[in-house]
Amino acid sequence: MNLLESIKRFYASSVGKKLLVALSGVVLLLFLLGHLAGNLLIYMGREAINDYGEFLHHMLHGTGVWFARLGLLAAVTIHVVATIHLVQQNRAARENRYAYETTVRASKASRTMIISGIIILSFVIFHLLQFTILPGPGDQGYYDDQTSDHLRPDVFGMVVRAFQNILVCLFYIVSMGFLCFHLSHGVASVFQTLGLRSEKTAAPIEWFGRAYAAFIFLGNISIPIAVQLGFVHL
Amino acid sequence: MATEKLNLTLKVWRQPSSTAQGEIVTYEAKDIPSTASFLEMLDIVNEELINKGDEPIAFDHDCREGICGMCSLTINGRPHGPGDGVTTCQLHMRSFRNGDTIWIEPFRAQAFPILKDLIVDRSAFDHIIQAGGYISARTGSAVDANAMPIPKPVADYAFDAAACIGCGACVAACKNASAMLFVAAKVEHLGVLPQGKAEKDRRVLGMVRAMDDAGFGNCTNQYECEAVCPKEISATYITKMNRDFAAASIKEAVVNEF
Ligand code: HEM
Ligand code: FES
Numbered sequence: 001m002n003l004l005e006s007i008k009r010f011y012a013s014s015v016g017k018k019l020l021v022a023l024s025g026v027v028l029l030l031f032l033l034g035h036l037a038g039n040l041l042i043y044m045g046r047e048a049i050n051d052y053g054e055f056l057h058h059m060l061h062g063t064g065v066w067f068a069r070l071g072l073l074a075a076v077t078i079h080v081v082a083t084i085h086l087v088q089q090n091r092a093a094r095e096n097r098y099a100y101e102t103t104v105r106a107s108k109a110s111r112t113m114i115i116s117g118i119i120i121l122s123f124v125i126f127h128l129l130q131f132t133i134l135p136g137p138g139d140q141g142y143y144d145d146q147t148s149d150h151l152r153p154d155v156f157g158m159v160v161r162a163f164q165n166i167l168v169c170l171f172y173i174v175s176m177g178f179l180c181f182h183l184s185h186g187v188a189s190v191f192q193t194l195g196l197r198s199e200k201t202a203a204p205i206e207w208f209g210r211a212y213a214a215f216i217f218l219g220n221i222s223i224p225i226a227v228q229l230g231f232v233h234l
Numbered sequence: 235m236a237t238e239k240l241n242l243t244l245k246v247w248r249q250p251s252s253t254a255q256g257e258i259v260t261y262e263a264k265d266i267p268s269t270a271s272f273l274e275m276l277d278i279v280n281e282e283l284i285n286k287g288d289e290p291i292a293f294d295h296d297c298r299e300g301i302c303g304m305c306s307l308t309i310n311g312r313p314h315g316p317g318d319g320v321t322t323c324q325l326h327m328r329s330f331r332n333g334d335t336i337w338i339e340p341f342r343a344q345a346f347p348i349l350k351d352l353i354v355d356r357s358a359f360d361h362i363i364q365a366g367g368y369i370s371a372r373t374g375s376a377v378d379a380n381a382m383p384i385p386k387p388v389a390d391y392a393f394d395a396a397a398c399i400g401c402g403a404c405v406a407a408c409k410n411a412s413a414m415l416f417v418a419a420k421v422e423h424l425g426v427l428p429q430g431k432a433e434k435d436r437r438v439l440g441m442v443r444a445m446d447d448a449g450f451g452n453c454t455n456q457y458e459c460e461a462v463c464p465k466e467i468s469a470t471y472i473t474k475m476n477r478d479f480a481a482a483s484i485k486e487a488v489v490n491e492f
Contacts, residue, residue, distance in 0.1 A: 006487035014412070014452040015442055015479045086452045090410035093344050093451030099245070099258050100337035102311030106409060106456035113454070189455040192469070195477025199470050 014089070017082045022193035024079035025186055029212070031072060032179075036219045042232060046156040047147035053155040054148075080121065087114050109185040116182040123175035130162065160234050163227035173221045183213035238268040240327055243335040244279065246291055252349050258337075268328040272315060273298060273305065275327055276338075292351040300324040300464065303399030306406070307352055308339040313403035313462045321401065321464040341406035345413070345449045356402050358448035359416060365444035366437035367420045369429050388426055395423035397465040404459035410451030415459035417445050418471040425478060435482035442479055 010016035038056075041049040056065050109116070135142060135158055144154035163169050188209030191197040197205055226232045242263040249256030261283075266275050273295050280290035296304035305322040309315030315325045330336065338352065346354040396419070404415035421438050424430030430437070453472060460469040 003487055006483070010483050010487070012446070013442055013479075014414075014446050014450075015476055016483065018452060019476065019480055086454075090412075090451040090454070093411040093449060094342055095344055096342055098308060098311055098339055098342055099247070100308075100311045100339065103409075104312060104407065104458055104461040106458050110454060110456045111409060185455075192455045192473050193476055195473050195480065197470060197473045199468060202470070 011082075014086075017086055018193050020078050021082045021086065022190045024075040024082070025190055026194075027071070027075040028079065029183070029187065029190070031075075032216050036216060039223060040219060042156060042159060042223055043226070046144065046154070049156050049159075050144050050147055050152060050154060054152050057153075076121075076124075080117070083114065083117060107185055109181045110189070113182060113185060116178045119175065119178040120182060123171075123178070126171075131158065157234060159223070160227055160232060163224040166228065169224035169228055172224050176217050176220050180213045180217035183216060184210055187212045238328075238332075240266045240268055240330060240332045240334075242266060242275075242330065242333070245335060245337045246352070247339045248291070248351055249340075249348050250289075250350065252347055252355075256348065256351075258339075266327055268326070268330075270327045271298070271323060272307070272309070272325040272327065273323050292353050294353050295323055298323040301399060303401035306341045306354065306401060306403075308337075308341060308406055310337050311339075313341060313406040314401075314464050318461075319464055319466045321399075324464075341402050343402075343405045343411035343450065345411065346402060346405065354402075356400075358450070359400050359402065359413070361448060362413070362417055362441050362444045363420060366433070366440035367424070369424065370433060371429075373429075382428055384427065392423045392426050395419040395467060395471055398423075398463075398467055399465060401464060403462050403464060405450060407458040407462040408451065408453075409456060409458060410454055412453045412459075413445050413448070413450040414453040414472045414475070415463060415467060415469060417441050418469075418475040419467050421475050421478070422471045434478065435485055438475060438478045438482050439486060442475075 011020070038049075038052055041052050059065065060067070103111070135153075137143070141154060141157045141161065143151045144157065145151055163172075186209070188197075188205050191201070191205045223232070240263075244261040244263050245258050246261060247256055248259045261279055263275060263279050266278060270278070273293070276291060276293060283290045294304050294306050296302045298305070300321045300323060303321075305314075307314070307322045309322065309325070314320060314322045316329050317325060340346075340348050340352045340354050341356075343354075345358045346356055349355050398416060398419035400416060402413075402416070405411050405413050408414075421441050424437065425434045455469075457469045460467065
């Protein structure tokens with residue numbers, strides 16, 4: 001059997017698809033942590049976060065950001081395609097439902113992963129349009145001419161202006177809520193799928209997963225809240 | 235102490251044949267002793283149906299002592315009914331109260347087609363076992379008990395998995411009708427023992443593929459299976475199988491022989 005054949009067989013199996021969902025999930029989880037760390041630079045002022053933005057775009061002569069984008073795109077694609085296949089197969093595996101349904105242990109989050117996932121996906125599209133794709137040199141306040149000797153994009157100003165709109169803030173907070181919900185099952189689940197859970201570690205892994213989800217949630221929502229309360233301003 | 239008697243309303247899935255349309259039918263079960271087992275309660279109801287000239291409710295059973303894995307039934311949405319670590323045949327009517335309504339359905343899964351009423355065809359499990367749930371070497375006559383040293387924790391680990399009676403409650407409970415707990419128990423109880431280790435990789439690949447071919451769903455790590463398993467088999471066997479499957483897949487892809 002050649003290698004391509006083996007990969008196809010791996011994807012065709014239920015455990016194979018699950019492993020791909022978990023691995024792509026881990027890539028996205030690590031990205032979330034890095035992204036949050038970058039976001040929190042906003043509390044250190046305009047210069048810090050604009051320096052960071054400039055660094056991202058100049059890393060490896062400007063190719064670094066594209067490597068990251070392609071990697072993330074690959075992870076999201078694998079995650080979404082594989083989960084949609086899994087969900088379709090799961091529905092087909094029980095076409096005739098129970099007349100009397102009960103749930104003994106499964107959490108609400110674990111039963112609604114596809115819904116929280118699709119909401120996250122729509123949020124990501126909105127978020128990219130708002131902060132990456134649409135802003136351009138013609139926009140008001142696009143450049144930062146105060147904290148450096150050359151013109152550079154004003155990440156700080158863009159974010160603060162966006163979060164002065166209460167509706168935008170609410171949208172971000174609700175979306176982060178769904179992300180947190182997704183992760184409250186997803187993080188612990190990764191350990192099981194990747195074969196890293198045991199009788200002894202099951203409970204700590206569950207706690208770690210919840211804490212990770214809460215940390216990402218609270219860290220991110222603190223920014224729109226800080227802008228609304230005037231702690232961070234232009 | 236006088237035996238308490240229960241009057242119950244049963245909502246039972248009736249389906250004359252595998253191709254017929256099924257439906258929930260309501261029965262009154264009167265004067266059921268609380269000491270009766272769940273299956274004895276159905277025997278009493280059936281006796282009455284037969285006396286009236288009606289078709290009795292078909293259900294699976296054999297040993298009635300919790301060891302054969304033949305009895306099934308999803309009782310109020312939970313395979314083998316309320317209580318932990320018990321099969322339907324070991325469930326007793328004292329777990330219910332006078333006046334209760336009890337829903338009785340078959341183990342539902344596309345891979346377990348209904349044959350009649352509450353009886354489903356679980357031969358998909360046999361096909362999975364045929365795909366590697368054995369040791370292919372001739373074993374000869376029984377060897378001396380301690381000729382092959384096996385550490386106690388390993389023996390215990392294998393034995394806890396080998397306690398699986400193959401009833402299918404894990405599939406019936408899983409939101410996705412996945413058979414992962416059954417397959418993991420069967421893969422791992424052989425995989426950790428010296429006799430079974432030699433064919434470990436071939437076994438896990440073969441059995442997982444047979445599971446997929448049978449049309450079971452995929453595990454979403456919700457552990458409903460573990461919660462209802464009458465033998466309380468831990469979902470950490472699934473963890474181990476995921477790891478073994480990954481390793482065997484890589485070996486198959488790059489080494490190509492084992
Ligand atoms: C930041 C983005 C995301 C992160 C960090 C993330 C993370 C995760 C993690 C860690 C898991 C658990 C994997 C496992 O069970 O081993 C998971 C599962 C899942 N994700 Fe995501 N996810 C993200 C976006 C999405 C999107 C956009 C979808 C939309 C389709 C989605 C759908 C699902 C589904 C359906 C599952 C359950 C799969 C299963 O258990 O079979 N996720 N996710
Ligand atoms: S009838 Fe044998 S286990 Fe229930």
